[in-house]
Amino acid sequence: MNKTKWSLIALLISVLLILAACKDNKEEQTVEEKEETIEVSSEGTKGTTENSEALFDLAVANEADAIEGGTLKVAMVKDEPFQGVFSWELYEDGYDADLMEWMTNALFDVDENFMITDEGIASLEVDQENNKAVVKIREGIKWSDGEPLTIEDVILPYHIIGHKDYTGVRYDTEFQNIIGAEEYHAGKAETISGLKKIDDYTLEISFKQLSPAVNYSGNGLWAYATPAHQIADIPIDELVESDAVRKNPVTLGAFKIDKIVPGESVSFVRNENYWKGAAKLDGVVVEVVPSSSISVAIGSGEYDLVQYFNATKMQEIQDLDNITILGRPELYYSYVGFKVGKLDTKQGKVITDLKGSKMGSQELRQAMGYALDIEQVSEVFYNNLRERANSLIPPVFEAFYDSELDGYTYDPEKAKSLLEEAGYVDVDGDGLREDPNGKPLEIKLAAMASDSTQEEIIAFYLQNWADVGLNVTLSTGRLIEFNAFYDMVEADDPEIDVFMGAWGTGTNPSPAGLYGEADQFNFSRYTSDILESTVKAIDSPDAFDTQYRAEQFKIFQQHIEEVATTIPMQFRYEIFPVNKRVKNFSVDYANEFKDHLHEIELSAEKPVSSK
Amino acid sequence: MWKTIVRRFLIMIPQLFVLSVIIFVLAKFMPGDPFTGLITPQTDPARIAELQEKAGLHDPVHIQYLRWMGNAFQGDFGLSYTYKRDVAALIGERAMNTFWLSLLSVILLYAIAIPLGILAGRYQNSRLDKAIVLYSFITYAIPTFVLALVFLFLFGYQLEWFPTKGSVEIGYEPGTLRYFWNKFYHILLPAITYAILGTTGIIQYLRSEIIDAKAMDYVRTARSKGIPMRKVYSKHIFRNSLLPIAAFLGFTITGLLGGSIFIETIFGYPGMGQLFVSSISSRDYSVITALVMLFGFLALLGSLLSDIIMSIVDPRIRIE
Numbered sequence: 056m057n058k059t060k061w062s063l064i065a066l067l068i069s070v071l072l073i074l075a076a077c078k079d080n081k082e083e084q085t086v087e088e089k090e091e092t093i094e095v096s097s098e099g100t101k102g103t104t105e106n107s108e109a110l111f112d113l114a115v116a117n118e119a120d121a122i123e124g125g126t127l128k129v130a131m132v133k134d135e136p137f138q139g140v141f142s143w144e145l146y147e148d149g150y151d152a153d154l155m156e157w158m159t160n161a162l163f164d165v166d167e168n169f170m171i172t173d174e175g176i177a178s179l180e181v182d183q184e185n186n187k188a189v190v191k192i193r194e195g196i197k198w199s200d201g202e203p204l205t206i207e208d209v210i211l212p213y214h215i216i217g218h219k220d221y222t223g224v225r226y227d228t229e230f231q232n233i234i235g236a237e238e239y240h241a242g243k244a245e246t247i248s249g250l251k252k253i254d255d256y257t258l259e260i261s262f263k264q265l266s267p268a269v270n271y272s273g274n275g276l277w278a279y280a281t282p283a284h285q286i287a288d289i290p291i292d293e294l295v296e297s298d299a300v301r302k303n304p305v306t307l308g309a310f311k312i313d314k315i316v317p318g319e320s321v322s323f324v325r326n327e328n329y330w331k332g333a334a335k336l337d338g339v340v341v342e343v344v345p346s347s348s349i350s351v352a353i354g355s356g357e358y359d360l361v362q363y364f365n366a367t368k369m370q371e372i373q374d375l376d377n378i379t380i381l382g383r384p385e386l387y388y389s390y391v392g393f394k395v396g397k398l399d400t401k402q403g404k405v406i407t408d409l410k411g412s413k414m415g416s417q418e419l420r421q422a423m424g425y426a427l428d429i430e431q432v433s434e435v436f437y438n439n440l441r442e443r444a445n446s447l448i449p450p451v452f453e454a455f456y457d458s459e460l461d462g463y464t465y466d467p468e469k470a471k472s473l474l475e476e477a478g479y480v481d482v483d484g485d486g487l488r489e490d491p492n493g494k495p496l497e498i499k500l501a502a503m504a505s506d507s508t509q510e511e512i513i514a515f516y517l518q519n520w521a522d523v524g525l526n527v528t529l530s531t532g533r534l535i536e537f538n539a540f541y542d543m544v545e546a547d548d549p550e551i552d553v554f555m556g557a558w559g560t561g562t563n564p565s566p567a568g569l570y571g572e573a574d575q576f577n578f579s580r581y582t583s584d585i586l587e588s589t590v591k592a593i594d595s596p597d598a599f600d601t602q603y604r605a606e607q608f609k610i611f612q613q614h615i616e617e618v619a620t621t622i623p624m625q626f627r628y629e630i631f632p633v634n635k636r637v638k639n640f641s642v643d644y645a646n647e648f649k650d651h652l653h654e655i656e657l658s659a660e661k662p663v664s665s666k
Numbered sequence: 667m668w669k670t671i672v673r674r675f676l677i678m679i680p681q682l683f684v685l686s687v688i689i690f691v692l693a694k695f696m697p698g699d700p701f702t703g704l705i706t707p708q709t710d711p712a713r714i715a716e717l718q719e720k721a722g723l724h725d726p727v728h729i730q731y732l733r734w735m736g737n738a739f740q741g742d743f744g745l746s747y748t749y750k751r752d753v754a755a756l757i758g759e760r761a762m763n764t765f766w767l768s769l770l771s772v773i774l775l776y777a778i779a780i781p782l783g784i785l786a787g788r789y790q791n792s793r794l795d796k797a798i799v800l801y802s803f804i805t806y807a808i809p810t811f812v813l814a815l816v817f818l819f820l821f822g823y824q825l826e827w828f829p830t831k832g833s834v835e836i837g838y839e840p841g842t843l844r845y846f847w848n849k850f851y852h853i854l855l856p857a858i859t860y861a862i863l864g865t866t867g868i869i870q871y872l873r874s875e876i877i878d879a880k881a882m883d884y885v886r887t888a889r890s891k892g893i894p895m896r897k898v899y900s901k902h903i904f905r906n907s908l909l910p911i912a913a914f915l916g917f918t919i920t921g922l923l924g925g926s927i928f929i930e931t932i933f934g935y936p937g938m939g940q941l942f943v944s945s946i947s948s949r950d951y952s953v954i955t956a957l958v959m960l961f962g963f964l965a966l967l968g969s970l971l972s973d974i975i976m977s978i979v980d981p982r983i984r985i986e
Contacts, residue, residue: 321836
């Protein structure tokens with residue numbers, strides 16, 4: 056009896072000791088975290104006052120002598136295996152695209168505004184009058200297996216995407232803009248009639264209507280070649296499972312696949328036939344690394360480059376001395392949208408009904424924008440790796456982004472006065488405002504579920520709105536899973552008045568598809584004459600004049616800011632931890648490493664580890 | 667006994683049928699579909715509708731079910747929407763990974779737990795016993811991901827004894843001896859982690875069974891006949907004490923294919939646990955249904971196996 060008692064006490068004491076140790080550690084950590092936050096935020100404010108891009112370097116500054124060859128070790132942060140569909144026409148997962156970048160089949164080079172230049176494998180000539188575009192490829196370019204690149208390799212992708220057995224999403228409205236694409240898709244024609252082979256190096260494409268998007272690889276123009284000599288004979292529905300796509304794709308890029316461990320890693324070797332000259336590296340190894348251990352792996356010098364590093368883990372790596380952290384603004388914005396209408400599915404048209412909608416009042420929407428303290432969320436939760444967005448066009452698109460827009464910066468007083476003006480006052484004295492008719496006002500917010508931070512952030516926003524007297528509650532009572540969220544938003548679910556979403560814009564920021572009258576993804580269901588005409592004008596033939604296009608973009612941004620049916624919330628940064636031994640590496644969109652893979656060099660035999 | 671086994675297999679058919687109906691209907695009830703995640707600003711809603719139509723998602727649920735059923739009978743579980751691969755091949759690949767990892771885990775698990783359980787029971791209330799009990803309480807209390815991360819950082823990154831992720835290093839020719847050794851080397855650390863975490867149950871069962879058995883009449887009889895204690899333990903007590911553990915053996919064997927989402931995620935090891943969770947979040951219907959059916963079948967088989975094993979090790983039990 057006595058013995059058991061003693062052992063119990065011993066056990067209790069040891070547990071207490073362990074707990075106490077944990078607590079100590081924790082306290083130390085939080086203090087550290089606080090210090091770090093202050094440090095980062097001071098940097099952040101400096102960044103925003105001078106130039107938001109100054110927050111990070113865009114390129115590494117390694118001047119040491121390079122070694123001969125070497126293998127670049129790349130970590131891809133991902134908690135599940137990659138899919139491994141190595142075809143630009145067929146892939147669906149962004150991670151596959153990143154793997155393919157090392158051996159890309161891209162035809163065109165683009166400038167910092169993502170406009171096609173003449174520097175790439177192919178050049179583009181646009182014949183505006185006849186709605187035609189001519190793609191001309193350089194002569195003498197070889198695939199990684201030594202076969203010459205011909206115009207057949209440029210034509211084949213169109214016949215893959217347009218084929219009736221093709222199951223990807225790239226057969227879209229833009230693709231249907233090619234003359235004959237729909238007939239081919241329906242099985243009525245053997246080929247796409249709008250594609251005309253002029254000679255072995257020239258292709259002429261006829262469009263129904265030509266828009267400036269063609270200069271940004273949009274409008275139906277396809278920007279990649281595919282090795283016809285390898286895959287032309289494989290039936291389309293078997294293509295995605297074929298070895299030519301899964302195991303040994305023939306490429307035009309700086310590297311080619313050497314070995315694959317499915318779902319885990321890919322090793323690339325230099326492509327001796329690369330048209331810009333063989334790469335200086337011997338090869339590249341890309342490995343999937345779980346997010347739970349990536350920070351330690353970076354510190355111990357396992358990798359030269361990390362892709363998809365989550366910005367919320369910034370604090371874990373910012374003091375490491377063996378890496379340079381590069382960063383750039385992402386082609387992304389998050390927004391808060393207000394439902395002010397419905398989609399008429401029969402007519403395929405957005406019907407805006409401001410009078411009949413709970414969120415119909417412009418002042419109410421604006422007030423809700425001013426009430427959100429997004430600045431604080433960016434600082435506290437994202438270490439300023441996200442920032443308050445003022446526009447629906449990310450600043451990367453310098454030619455179109457309107458830097459002069461004020462956006463809805465945090466101003467609760469302004470929010471209150473706007474609400475007073477519009478008649479949203481508290482009549483029954485419960486601290487919450489009623490609507491102009493004196494009826495209780497409950498606004499339903501739909502927000503997507505993700506990690507625990509997201510819950511805190513949404514709770515904070517709800518508090519922001521409560522602070523100005525608005526009763527905002529969560530639709531369904533909780534955060535909504537991704538699939539369900541978009542299902543409900545698309546179906547104009549009556550449970551949703553306000554919703555928080557995000558878009559990746561891709562390299563063409565055109566609002567077509569998202570803000571037009573006939574667009575199903577125009578989720579706020581807002582349209583007006585002026586909005587519709589600018590959305591159309593941005594992609595009209597007139598807009599080949601960049602200045603005109605830029606003007607229309609400004610009108611679009613200003614109009615949306617004024618009516619506030621969609622209020623931009625945050626832009627975010629994409630960060631790339633790069634080991635100190637890497638040379639000639641840049642993430643600047645104007646001079647991206649993806650276009651200069653063959654120039655990357657290393658200055659040590661092994662990645663540098665942190666002391 | 668053979669009759670019983672055949673009968674049990676026959677009963678499985680309606681059981682699996684009910685399971686398949688439930689999982690099929692529940693999967694369809696989930697909001698969204700495999701195409702929801704593919705939408706970009708350029709996507710044409712009509713195209714999404716066309717893809718849904720092609721995938722047969724517009725048909726009534728019972729039609730979809732019958733079609734699936736018909737194909738499944740021919741061994742065709744369809745194509746994974748996310749991985750664009752034959753479901754059977756996809757699952758097969760992951761199942762092999764998970765199988766080897768689980769097999770090593772279970773071997774290590776028994777190798778650790780059985781000696782510890784026996785020692786704790788035999789030398790009850792000694793310091794050794796207390797140390798073992800303390801050990802099993804601690805491992806029982808530690809969450810999987812904590813121990814996995816600690817081991818990974820300590821043995822993987824600090825001491826560099828083990829590889830830190832994946833199932834095999836790139837660059838080895840499949841089929842060679844070095845390739846297999848490398849694979850084994852990769853599953854060693856996750857398997858040790860898994861084994862250490864699972865020992866509590868077996869240690870506690872064995873310990874209490876042995877303590878109980880020590881006081882049994884047959885032990886006293888054996889002792890009074892002059893059999894040395896060592897022999898009594900190895901011949902008489904041990905076999906009887908293993909019964910409750912043998913009862914779970916069937917489930918352990920079929921559970922080898924279940925996989926552990928925590929271990930797999932932390933060690934970046936592509937296995938069944940991950941496949942199951944990710945197929946649910948991406949609404950990969952064909953993979954979800956195939957996996958649930960497989961798990962269901964394994965559970966039924968496991969219970970049958972356990973019964974058979976029990977009847978072999980314990981002559982008192984007869985399955986009729």
